[in-house]
Amino acid sequence: MKPWTFQITIYNPPLNLSKIFSNLISLQTLNLGKTRLYVMPENVFMHMKNLSRLYLNSNRIASWDGPKVFGRSKSIKRLRLLGNYVTVVNQTSFPESLLVSLEELDMSDNHFSCTCENLWFRSWIRDNQKKPKYKVKLVNYKNYTCKSPKKMSDAGVRFIDYNPTKVSCTEEPVWMYAIVAVAALIVITVAIASVLYKCRWNIRYKIYLMRRYKYTRIPNEEEFVYASYVIYSDNDREWVHDVFRKRLEDTEGIRLCVRLRDFEAGKSIVDNIAENMHLSRKIVIVISNNFAKDEWCRFELFLAHHRCVSNEDGLVFVMLNEVNSDNLTESLHVLITSNSYALWSEEETGETLFWEQVIEQLK
The missing domain is CATH 3.80.10.10 (Ribonuclease Inhibitor)
Incomplete structure (x- = not known):
């Protein structure tokens, strides 16, 4: 056989x-x-x-x-x-x-x-x-x-x-004062790390503003390069590029900024994000389980809120898939429940409604 x-x-x-x-x-x-x-x-x-x-x-x-x-x-x-x-x-x-x-x-x-x-x-x-x-x-x-x-x-x-021996890999006895010193160092490090973690987005944004203060002005309508900047997780890039971008750009003529294609090589990712948001009339946020777990997505969302603080219509929400409760943070829950969004569906009627909602908000 x-x-x-x-x-x-x-x-x-x-x-x-x-x-x-x-x-x-x-x-x-x-x-x-x-x-x-x-x-x-x-x-x-x-x-x-x-x-x-x-x-x-x-x-x-x-x-x-x-x-x-x-x-x-x-x-x-x-x-x-x-x-x-x-x-x-x-x-x-x-x-x-x-x-x-x-x-x-x-x-x-x-x-x-x-x-x-x-x-x-x-x-x-x-x-x-x-x-x-x-x-x-x-x-x-x-x-x-x-x-x-x-x-x-x-x-x-x-x-x-690589040439270790069993003797060299045997743990040496640790003296009490060394344990106390290490424990104290760990406690201090954890405390500092916790504070920095909680304030991480504010710190990054303040650093960016200090370096790139000239981009705080919102451009005039004719100065926009893109109809929308797209915030998405790398794990959702196939859908964003092959479905979302293809339909809006190739069929509807709506130009999008997607990072894997439009970011400038050699420039820091923070500068790329902020400058391209600045050049985009609106910002599309593709919400998914991957988005909920992505640190960079949260940072981009933070910048997007500052970018559109005076323009409530500047943010467009797209729900690629419903976020599991395990991944649903309090801030993301508030975001979803307090804003309307277009829900992606592969069923014919649902897909038609999805595109009508997205195109209406972007045009």
Whole structure:
């Protein structure tokens, strides 16, 4: 029977992969590369008894629970984890049963930390090359580099040249006065950080005004370059560029300012944001769960309120998707409940109404 191969594209993980693959008992090759996975799915691969090739390259995986991900799997022979964000590999990352069956492991282009946390992995690589306990071929291991600490990263130190010992990684006893001093420093640092965090947007805005005071004047109608500046999360950029911008610019002739296209290279992001808002007649705010979690979106929203403080019609609100209660801050709740907004819908009637509301406010 021809081996089964399966490739899937995931855009807003996590999906319930257990349900998706539960009946694929003959699957031998599974390619989950470039699917934006942040975590390895648990209780999935261990039940795929015929899975021999697993590709998880070019994702955003940083760590995983080996026993929960691989269990006692003995079928996987080729595992690719290259191009992820792995910093530490420890003794539980790869269960014994997996290492026995594994023939090829590729962890190239990861963010390895050259600290005592990786002592086991460094030792395992060396032992595997000198006196291999397993038949695993570690692909391109000589080119693994230290991404942290910064001193090692800047010096281009290879991971295999990182040379700690068990003695050097043993914690030294800490004297009582040192504990008190460190604790006091932490308390002071946290207190200062808390104050700065609460005032962060005011601080950034004041700094901007000091540097760019000439942009405080609102331009005349004929001086505007854009019909609207668009505030959106990078995670929503596909919809903003491929749907929102395309319809308004290509069909309606309404020129928008979108940062990935219109920001000036080499200029600071704060200056780009404020100057392009200044050149835009209105500001569109694309609200979504991604927006609610985005620090830069909150900063742009802060500037937008100052930019339109005397013009209530200067802000146009678009609801891409309803914000979950977990992401709904008090200020965002007030924003949503006190303003009217156009709600995006993929249903024909809802979509028509959405475009009518947006176009009416922008023209």
